[in-house]
Amino acid sequence: MINNIDWISNQLDEFPNNRNKPGINRKQGEIQEEFFSSIKCFLESEANHTLFELPDVSNTTGILEYTRWFFKSLFEIAKNHNNFGKRICVVIEEAHTVIPEWNFIGERDKHAGSLVNCISQIALQGRKYDIGFVIIAQRTANVSKTVLTQCNSIIAFQQFDKTSTDFLSNYTGSEMAKALPNLWTISSYCSWKRLSNRYSFNFPSTDD
Numbered sequence: 001m002i003n004n005i006d007w008i009s010n011q012l013d014e015f016p017n018n019r020n021k022p023g024i025n026r027k028q029g030e031i032q033e034e035f036f037s038s039i040k041c042f043l044e045s046e047a048n049h050t051l052f053e054l055p056d057v058s059n060t061t062g063i064l065e066y067t068r069w070f071f072k073s074l075f076e077i078a079k080n081h082n083n084f085g086k087r088i089c090v091v092i093e094e095a096h097t098v099i100p101e102w103n104f105i106g107e108r109d110k111h112a113g114s115l116v117n118c119i120s121q122i123a124l125q126g127r128k129y130d131i132g133f134v135i136i137a138q139r140t141a142n143v144s145k146t147v148l149t150q151c152n153s154i155i156a157f158q159q160f161d162k163t164s165t166d167f168l169s170n171y172t173g174s175e176m177a178k179a180l181p182n183l184w185t186i187s188s189y190c191s192w193k194r195l196s197n198r199y200s201f202n203f204p205s206t207d208d
Contacts, residue, residue, distance in 0.1 A: 001034050005069065006062045035073035043077070043084040067098065068115040075122050078129035087130040092119075095135045096142035120146040140164045154191045158183040 004027040011019050042050050052070060054063055074090075077083060092098050099119050100112065122131055123146065135151060137143045141163035154171045160181050169177035171191045180189065 001031055002062055002066055004031055005065045009061050009065055031069055032073060035069055036077065039074055039077055040081075040084060043086045043088075064112055064115050068118050071115070071118045071122060074131070075118075075126075075129070078126070078131050083130055087132075089132045089134060091134040091136065093136045095137040095147075096139065099135075099144040099147050101142055101144055116144050116146075120144060123147045123150045140167045152192065154189075156180055156189045156191075158185060158187070 008024055008027055008031075011024050054066065074088070078088070099116050102113075102116070123133060126132060133147070133150075135143065135147060139159070139161050140148060141161060145167075148167070154168065156168055156172065158180060159165070165177045165180060168180065172180075172189060176189060183189065
């Protein structure tokens with residue numbers, strides 16, 4: 001699959017009159033069918049979680065496109081097949097590498113921009129299709145605000161970055177945001193939209 005994606009990316013970098021359009025259409029169909037079959041197989045199984053593993057850790061053009069195709073296929077399944085009767089929660093770890101804020105995307109990095117747009121669309125519309133996200137990141141400053149502002153629940157650990165504090169103050173209030181640098185290592189502050197109160201609690205240590 002990744003070879004097909006790389007081939008398509010190379011073709012799209014060519015001038016329009018030099019592109020192999022029948023080949024592009026054929027390989028796009030193959031990619032879509034493979035992702036559809038894999039996601040359908042998981043959703044119709046008894047498993048309640050799975051891992052979407054990237055072929056490489058670097059954000060090459062092919063990896064970004066590979067990830068975009070996954071989310072594109074997932075959203076189409078949600079809209080057209082109702083997730084085959086399931087509800088979906090996608091956990092994105094190290095979110096700044098997948099959905100970076102726009103000022104961290106280079107002007108020529110159209111593939112990263114396409115991926116962010118695709119995930120942002122799901123974040124904005126996903127609730128009505130039973131798709132939710134858990135976003136895990138070290139700094140909110142590096143993550144797409146379009147996605148972050150859709151988060152209803154916040155779990156914040158100790159941090160010292162002013163940009164992150166300013167953003168989190170919208171959820172926690174300025175006084176609590178100012179207190180975040182003073183949290184213990186395993187302590188966190190939690191805020192849910194549906195709860196009238198906000199809480200702090202300790203996570204168990206790795207020794208426990």
